[in-house]
Amino acid sequence: MKTVINLVLAACVIALIYICYGSIMGPIHFDEERKLxxxxxxxxxxxxxxxxxxxxxxxxxxxxxxxxxxxxxxxxxxxxxxxKVGTLTDDQLNSGMTEKKAMELINKAKKTGNWKDVEKEGLQNFRRDTxxxxxxxxxxxxxxxxxxxxxxxxxxxxxxxxxxxxxxxxxxxxxxxxxxxxxxxxxxxxxxxxxxxxxxxxxxxxxxxxxxxxxxxxxxxxxxxxxx
Known part of the structure; x- marks a missing residue:
């Protein structure tokens, strides 16, 4: 009889340990898996x-x-x-030159073959290619x-x-x-x-x-x- 009682008590202890372990590790495992x-x-x-x-x-x-x-x-x-190749100098900016105006002059020169205005404004090394x-x-x-x-x-x-x-x-x-x-x-x-x-x-x-x-x-x- 004593042996049976001891076995029952041992089973209860194991079950209690399992429940406690689950109550502690359950949330930890959930959080780890959630983060992953x-x-x-x-x-x-x-x-x-x-x-x-x-x-x-x-x-x-x-x-x-x-x-x-x-x-x-x-x-x-x-x-x-x-x-982008080249930047406008302070003098060019102060004179009213913008990147848009610079590209208009360059594109015009490409079409006409006349680069006089581009050279005048010092834009020979200025490029903006898409x-x-x-x-x-x-x-x-x-x-x-x-x-x-x-x-x-x-x-x-x-x-x-x-x-x-x-x-x-x-x-x-x-x-x-x-x-x-x-x-x-x-x-x-x-x-x-x-x-x-x-x-x-x-x-x-x-x-x-x-x-x-x-x-x-x-x-x-x-x-x-x-x-x-």
């Missing part, structure tokens, strides 16, 4: 922001809410790059795959939600906004349901979004991420 996953997701959201900002520069200030359009843009678009560089080679690292943009890391094939807004303020100024986001439930599901619920409860009470997002569809925020 969010690091990859934040990197992807930053890539989306980069692509959207360049897209906007080529589309009259408007963003897109369509990943297919954004991916096509990244794969095919080229951005202007101004190669080169077109592929978006892929400009804002992303070598080997980047644009087709990965919509997909949430650790999301089991889930895609980011993306919205854009084109509006006009009361002042008549244009308002262009975009937002890309993903809920906690998409990428933290299955790690520890209690810790996930605790996290969502805290965020909700603070009035914060339960997930990660970049940009804001409701108000301008300079396309900041909610982790920044």
């Amino acid at each position: 996953r969010e690091k990859a997701i934040i990197a992807r959201l930053i890539d989306i922001r980069k692509a959207q900002q360049e897209y906007r520069s080529m589309h009259q200030g408007a963003y897109t809410d369509n990943f297919d359009s954004l991916i096509t843009f990244v794969k095919t678009a080229k951005l202007p790059f101004i190669m 080169m077109w560089v592929a978006v892929m080679d400009t804002i992303f690292e070598k080997g980047f795959n644009p087709d990965s943009l919509p997909y949430v890391p650790y999301g089991n094939g889930a895609k980011f939600q993306m919205q854009s807004r084109r509006d006009t303020l009361d002042t008549g100024m244009p308002l262009n906004l975009f937002q890309a986001n993903v809920d906690y439930d998409v990428y933290l599901k299955g790690i520890n349901e209690q810790e996930l619920n605790n996290l969502k409860d805290v965020q909700s009470k603070l009035g914060k979004y339960c997930g990660l997002k970049v940009g804001d569809i409701e108000q301008p925020n300079n396309n900041a991420g909610n982790w920044e």
